[in-house]
Amino acid sequence: MLAAIDRFFGLTEHNSSIRQEVLAGVTTFLAMAYITVVNPGILSAAGMDFGAVFVATCLAAALGTAIMGLYANYPVAQAPGMGQNAFFTYGVVLGLGHTWQSALGAVFVSGLIFILLSVLPVREWLINAIPRSLKLGISAGIGLFLGIIALTGSGIIVSNDATIVGLGDLTEMPAIFMLLGFVLIAALSARRTVGAVVIGMLVVTVLGWLTGAAEFKGVVSMPPPMTTFLELDIVGALDLSMVTVILTLLLVDVFDTAGTLVGVANRAGMLDERGHLPRLRRALLSDSSATAVGAVLGTSSTTSFIESAAGVEAGGRTGLTALTTAALFLLCLFMAPLAQSVPGFATGAALLFVATIMARALEDLEWGDVAESAPAIVTAIAVPLSYSIADGIGLGFITYALIKIASGKASRCPMAVYVVAGIFMLKFGFLS
DSSP: OHHHHHHHHTTTTTTOOHHHHHHHHHHHHHHHTTHHHHHHHHHHTTTOOHHHHHHHHHHHHHHHHHHIIIIIOOSOOEEEOTTHHHIIIIIIITTTOOOHHHHHHHHHHHHHHHHHHHHSTHHHHHHHHSOHHHHHHHHHHHHHHHHHHHHHHTTSEEEETTTEEEEOOTTSHHHHHHHHHHHHHHHHHHTTOTTHHHHHHHHHHHHHHHHTSSOOOOSOOSOOOOTTTTOOOHHHHTSGGGHHHHHHHHHHHHHHHHHHHHHHHHHTTOOOTTSOOTTHHHHHHHHHHHHHHHHHHTOSOEEEOTTHHHHHHTTOOSHHHHHHHHHHHHHGGGGHHHHHTSOHHHHHHHHHHHHHHHHGGGGGSOTTOHHHHHHHHHHHHHHHHTTOHHHHHHHHHHHHHHHHHHTTOGGGSOHHHHHHHHHHHHIIIIIO
16 A cells, blocks of 8 residues: 555655655645635635635645645645636626636636646647736735725724724724734744744634634534535626636636745745756646635635645645545545634735735846836725736736836737737727
């Protein structure tokens, strides 16, 4: 049995062991377990049942991660992505007025397109053609958007008729506990503590229970009914007004996946002599199929998690790491009461910390080249202030194309950028 596991995953070839891989899988799980609470919290704002989304999140993470481990043999875990879930709720459902069923349909369609791109050579053209500066701007913009959601959700930032937004009452318990949780998570991360986000969330959650700011509902029970299963509305997703929604879901998923795979594979020493990813097609197929499956289960886009790097740092080198993480997500199915006991200020602390991590992407911009940095900054600012990831990305693509043309560098702008910019110009002109 042990020899068969060794051969299947290539443990000896990767200078690893079963014990090392299992410990790495546990490490990855602890680093990203917050998603089982944060994702239902965000999607429930779209009118979806918290318990049903909790089950869908655990199952999507378990299935997607297992596929990545067994098919691609990567030590990479998957789960509903941060940013994609915010776009799903605040952009598509609350922003554009679509039903969450139609939004799930859009996620499913984007997953099918991603699967097609993963099979065809066009995947490399799409991933490589989009300028790096725009990718960085999108990542930072989504991070800042998550930060806005966290700060407004806890009452730290409130609406203000004179200045649009203003500072809320910092003496209120949600604001105090959210800031306390954020500081604790950041401090533990600075100390390289494994599971810093989970620990910070649990500490302020317990404090909330003790002070009456949150309600304890138990720890273990049978999984809640999954009322979101097969509730996706594909017909509604094919409406003309959903074109840019699907495009945005696709672009964010593709770039997020590509960046995560490259980053994690680089840390694991998996890149070949040309710097290319081994078994790239299998990895992309694993990710794209997980998105489609997640939509069927009832959750937003599933993607590869950068937190997988924590498991790689702990020694994970093969798909056995991912398989271990997948098994732990399945065990989470029986902890729905505990998930429902975690208050909004605890998940807000996690969101704000994730925001700070994603915003760091701006440090890698080519600041000396205004034609590259300016559109990226516009994207990063427009995403949170427009309260729409799609509109922010669209504005970024349009400004990038126009600046290249006006500065006499039109030939240096990839055709893919002109195509995407044209689609968004049509959207802003006729579909808004």
